[in-house]
Amino acid sequence: MKSKRDLWSGRFRKRLDPEARAFSSSPEDAAIARHDIIGSIAHAMTLRRAGIISERESEEIVEALRSIYKEVSADAAEFLSGEEDVHMAVERRLTSMSPAGPKLHTARSRNDQIALDLRLYVRENSLRMMRGIISLQKALLRRASGERSTVLPGYTHLQHAQPVYLSHHLLAHFNRLERDFRRIASDMDRNCFSPLGACAIAGTSHGIDVRYSSSLLGFPRHFSNSIDATSDRDFVLDACYSNAVTALHLSSMAEEFILWSSAEFSFIDIPDELSTGSSIMPHKKNPDMAEHIRGLASRPISDLSGVATILHSLPLGYASDLQHVKRYLFDSFEVTSSLLSVASSFMSSVRFNRERMREAASDPLSYSVEIVDQLVQSGMAFREAHELVGRAVLKSLDTGKALSDVLSQAGVRANVPSVPEESVEMRGSEGGSSLESIRKQMRRASSVVEREGRELGAAERRYESMVDTLLGK
Amino acid sequence: MKSKRDLWSGRFRKRLDPEARAFSSSPEDAAIARHDIIGSIAHAMTLRRAGIISERESEEIVEALRSIYKEVSADAAEFLSGEEDVHMAVERRLTSMSPAGPKLHTARSRNDQIALDLRLYVRENSLRMMRGIISLQKALLRRASGERSTVLPGYTHLQHAQPVYLSHHLLAHFNRLERDFRRIASDMDRNCFSPLGACAIAGTSHGIDVRYSSSLLGFPRHFSNSIDATSDRDFVLDACYSNAVTALHLSSMAEEFILWSSAEFSFIDIPDELSTGSSIMPHKKNPDMAEHIRGLASRPISDLSGVATILHSLPLGYASDLQHVKRYLFDSFEVTSSLLSVASSFMSSVRFNRERMREAASDPLSYSVEIVDQLVQSGMAFREAHELVGRAVLKSLDTGKALSDVLSQAGVRANVPSVPEESVEMRGSEGGSSLESIRKQMRRASSVVEREGRELGAAERRYESMVDTLLGK
Amino acid sequence: MKSKRDLWSGRFRKRLDPEARAFSSSPEDAAIARHDIIGSIAHAMTLRRAGIISERESEEIVEALRSIYKEVSADAAEFLSGEEDVHMAVERRLTSMSPAGPKLHTARSRNDQIALDLRLYVRENSLRMMRGIISLQKALLRRASGERSTVLPGYTHLQHAQPVYLSHHLLAHFNRLERDFRRIASDMDRNCFSPLGACAIAGTSHGIDVRYSSSLLGFPRHFSNSIDATSDRDFVLDACYSNAVTALHLSSMAEEFILWSSAEFSFIDIPDELSTGSSIMPHKKNPDMAEHIRGLASRPISDLSGVATILHSLPLGYASDLQHVKRYLFDSFEVTSSLLSVASSFMSSVRFNRERMREAASDPLSYSVEIVDQLVQSGMAFREAHELVGRAVLKSLDTGKALSDVLSQAGVRANVPSVPEESVEMRGSEGGSSLESIRKQMRRASSVVEREGRELGAAERRYESMVDTLLGK
């Protein structure tokens, strides 16, 4: 930590103790360095418009900030090294470049500044998550298309329930991600307002135009209450929660990959480049990318609980506790982003053992519902049919006789499917397991991905154009 | 637990062990008993439409279910006593009333049935939360209106920052609740589809019309993937999360009430009917409703973490683990609902000590920003002005001299506000602290509450009319 | 809630609002009703010894309390119905029975009273947990003994690593429970002091002998600091944590049962009386006791997080927030106790499919480490041997040739085990996989269980004799 004067030195006799300075510093701020500068450029322009700084001062400050932006984009960690936080680092550099630098802090406090930085960070990274989600959805859709009629057991309670197509199974994961996409979109919409101008807690006596800075920064709205604007961290909670749900979804997918790669299931082969071996056992090939996903999925969940612990029983108004939501937030996005990326690689390259899956799905016992349904359709009450077929299953297990034989010996007339596909195709209801339903699902999924892509593309363009404009590109 | 035959008795030789039965039973199911019946009525109508049951059978079943609904509405706990879950309890009663009863389970599994029950439960209770939120927002708005120009210190770091109006402070809480309302609304929108017809995991071979049952139950959409429909519990996570955020907001409000009722703050008096005394200390009057809110706010948070622990690394397809999200979900809604209700009572009846608040806000040191701003407006750089005023503050503290005197001795010309209201009014920016801004905020808040009321009213009417129709009212 | 006077009515003009009363009541107090009475008997005796009440008054109070104890033991819920908490319920009943009743509250506050009740509750229930742990350990030991030489694959990354005996695997679970037992024992030891006499926060001016009440209640120590004594809830955290760890251990065991009961593993058969079937699929037999264990294991974990959220940033001195740790605590013990009990039943009655396990363990590839070890023992460097055997494994997989053939073709002289037992027996190091090691482990485990039993027996007798003495038995 370099020696330097504190921002608040006037009222103080002694400087902050070095250990205390280290304790309260934010090395993680590299994540928001670019956003801090973008926000400062917009603020400089707003000060200029209010006549608080001159045209020349504004140009000088903006030029300097744009050059700092480049420096930070090249290596934010290096830029921040030895500084307690990003605000100080940028201010110090700016002041060394422009005599007007210190004026930038007129009509702004670190309280509205950090709130803005975090909102910009969340906006950019939410778009990144949406991109990652679409990418995994596309991988799922591609694999579903290739495995349209690959049959495997559908499981409930990890027991064979009824045969289904692998495409059906993969599209269930697709649907989860679709909700994740929509959840982020509604978070962004709800939380989208600029806090700039709220200052420390109560606004400012400088006549700045908060509509102007909001619009420069691409916010459709500005804050309506300065106390709320500086202490609100709901958008942090929301982002951490949305990431946690995505992580939960990926942990579920990972669990299946781990099960499926076991010798007992043997439903998949993992490519060498996504497996590791054992330092001691030469025959091992481990599904550890999936295990890493499952283990790392705990992070966004515990990040969320960390933010909640901080916010519980914290009164209104900024408090330094809020500084510590940053690490949870940044970690949540970093981890979830890499989970999505690795899950996409995994999903794209795993080999499905079609024969093995079909073999597992070929147990006639798992067609029992279709037999019950036929009995019901021929007039038997459901519970009676269930009992009758249940007893036949038990007899088949005990005697080793085929279920169809047991049934016909018992005088039951029913068409027991001879291959699993027959059973699957019987369930032709909407959203059900037949190929016809799969085709519909895939059409729907394609159009969902397309719509998401359009929506995200537009949002990305808005964000980039906001940044480009402020950077003078 | 009464002795009875298991639903699956055909394939089994022995009956479930009593301890195991108790372990896997769901005494909490009273919460969803009404929803289960509603769902069954819609299913009976759907079976009728598909020709699976006759007109007469359908009428008989629906009549019986409507009568069970009344019984359950009167005392659900009594109805369920000794049964392992709501599905069994309703089925047993129905079968005793109507010979066609067992046919109701055609083309439906407990997996899609419980998914439906929970979705109906969440829909009804989300509306209840929205009602509770509006009620607290109205209380805040009323009190803000009455304390429009009551001045108190705005706090950052629990230190006096700048004077603000109490109305401004109360409206910050309003804004938090506004986001809570919108979060629930978007959850409901995203999760609003009917799972009925997904059966165990893979749909059914009975040609039922899932669009019809969806529309009877007031869902704008039906499931697109049966595997997802039966294992998706995102809507449970979402509801638990939304409740947790509201609980966090209320814990923050409660913390302030506790602080404010301390002898040191003395900002509020709590009415006798919302306080308790001490069993040993006769002089005590405790803010324990606020403490209960703060302590109970931990429940929706831990409920959320419980659901996440269950869902982490759970593969697709129904598993009995999912049975245990119910208790978290029901608890989350029950607790949050009572938090909202008590917070409303508290907010409506607490007495604000205006004199004491104003006295605390009358420290000229807390007008320092306005002095700095004046110096900046007269041409001094911000950082310089901050340093100069900071030194004056220190001198004032050291010597006991008034800040205005210290400043004029130092040759600084600035108008030090003589009363806190002067300081508050100087911050006239939008969303800032002046009365003008408060008036705007209150107009906005009024229209927000009105819009929310309309939106909620329409949703409630839709829900009630769906229920009434199915109940034949 | 019956109408009645508040304990603190003197200083208040109005009575507590009914909704507020309900909000702050503790219906869960049935769990500590017996402990509350036991504590009150000890307090009455202490007051008598200090001369604060007369011999006759003491006898009257103690007699009444003993009779209330019987009533409460018969039906605590009924006893508490309509009361806000256990302290009020007991006091009201006592006062109706004995004119000296009101004197019992001399030199005691609800703050030290509830602290005592909870400590007694935790002591009794910790003993119950230890009993449950021993019971499951015995089941594990019994099954390990019966499956001493049953061979199954040892798994890492859910891949076949090396064959091991099932007894070895079961004893790994035993060791976890051994740590759980010891953890509880050290918690009890660390937290074992009586808070009685600390009163509201600062002791009392009545000359009571806190050593006497401590010793009546079987505490080896009494509080040393009255502020700590009334606000300390570390023992609640500790108990919730210990339960959470046990729950985690059982979730791991349950996960294995679920895997092992899948068609793909088929390592176990679950007896009918511990399985359920499907309401729709007559062939299903679900491992749902194991799933309930896995799902319910989330409860003690979320209970712990709830207590932590309450305690975070709570200042010293009693606060009503502390009232809400009770539900977490009681739930934690109730759930963990039933998890232990069901896990014991399951472990005792599950059937192990020895043939299927041995078949899975018979893949020569999983003997690769033993081959590497032989090469190392004949002078090859470890990494070289690992590489060489790894290549042979790959060739064997590619060509379908036996690993031993591939190796001998490559000129490698090594004794490839012909049955899994050969491989297991090669690992003869202490704690390793050979039968010799298993025998040692089992002897150790037997003596551990014996020692635990003695330790627990003595503690139970101490507790019971304390209770019996106070109840005059």
Next chain:
Amino acid sequence: MKSKRDLWSGRFRKRLDPEARAFSSSPEDAAIARHDIIGSIAHAMTLRRAGIISERESEEIVEALRSIYKEVSADAAEFLSGEEDVHMAVERRLTSMSPAGPKLHTARSRNDQIALDLRLYVRENSLRMMRGIISLQKALLRRASGERSTVLPGYTHLQHAQPVYLSHHLLAHFNRLERDFRRIASDMDRNCFSPLGACAIAGTSHGIDVRYSSSLLGFPRHFSNSIDATSDRDFVLDACYSNAVTALHLSSMAEEFILWSSAEFSFIDIPDELSTGSSIMPHKKNPDMAEHIRGLASRPISDLSGVATILHSLPLGYASDLQHVKRYLFDSFEVTSSLLSVASSFMSSVRFNRERMREAASDPLSYSVEIVDQLVQSGMAFREAHELVGRAVLKSLDTGKALSDVLSQAGVRANVPSVPEESVEMRGSEGGSSLESIRKQMRRASSVVEREGRELGAAERRYESMVDTLLGK
């Protein structure tokens, strides 16, 4: 990440994908680099003793490892840069230094190796925590001694309950830390065994002496079950839990400092070197070290919940999920260590405003219990006395008359204390509030700190001497 051959290359055709390699790498391993080397030295000696490597090879390897230890001690992060984990980094360096290097991996897997590294890390860092706890206890004891008779209000519900001495209050915090010390000590005792020799999961066929390596590494016991030894992470949970409890205790202390530094309380002055100011408000002086403590205390709590999420439902045997407990563990220790350190500085240097505290404690209403007690001692029943004094309090509040006057007008004879000290001294029971009790508490606390110091000193010496011996010092 440098290009290199994988440890398991024999069985694989393709190398690990770079993104996958990054995803599964452990940059946080710097924390255990020293421990890894220490463990390897002990393993080399054990291999030598078993005759698996020669005397010369052993010396060569040990020399190389000692030199790597120095390098790592100088800059572990640099040493690990570009490597996927510490094991690979050390192995690569060792192999480049000694041709015998690859032999070190005989009879050891990464599974027992990492288990050992983490156990050594936890042992060293647990000692560090105990040192930090003692240091804060000493600060508390020192300040308590200096403020022995400083009087302040004791609070319940954040309301004035009864006056107490500040020393009494500070010693309550001392007692919490005493339990923290003892909790860590019992964790260390329970978890203290060496896993070395358990290899991948099932021990080894090399005849190594696990007692020898245990004793070299200072473990009193070695593992009894190899499966447990490689998958047990209870010691990680235990350490994270113990840290979380300490963090909760410090958050409580921090909350009090924040309250006490508010203008309303003004109980403390924070020295300039432990405060910060505001970037915008020149008069501000913020208690932000205390806020950082309160906010950062969330970290060990969320770290614990992260570990629990990973371990929930994870079957026996090593899985890569376990890799991810490391970051939680390291973070938990790092954060808790700095919390303890900053809390000590804070506690040592804060200035207590004795006059202000005494003034707050001088409200005669807060002596009400002593008046009640006198009435009881003169024969009135407790509840009656409580009611009578309560009514007097209300009258005093209503009329503004002194409580003593109200009482004497009502004909009540009682000695109302005239100064708070009188009230404090009346509560002379053991552990109570009188100076006599404080003196006893301080004597006890002194001897506790002394005993802890001796115990810790001995443990530190054992640890250091183990390290020194292995490093040949």
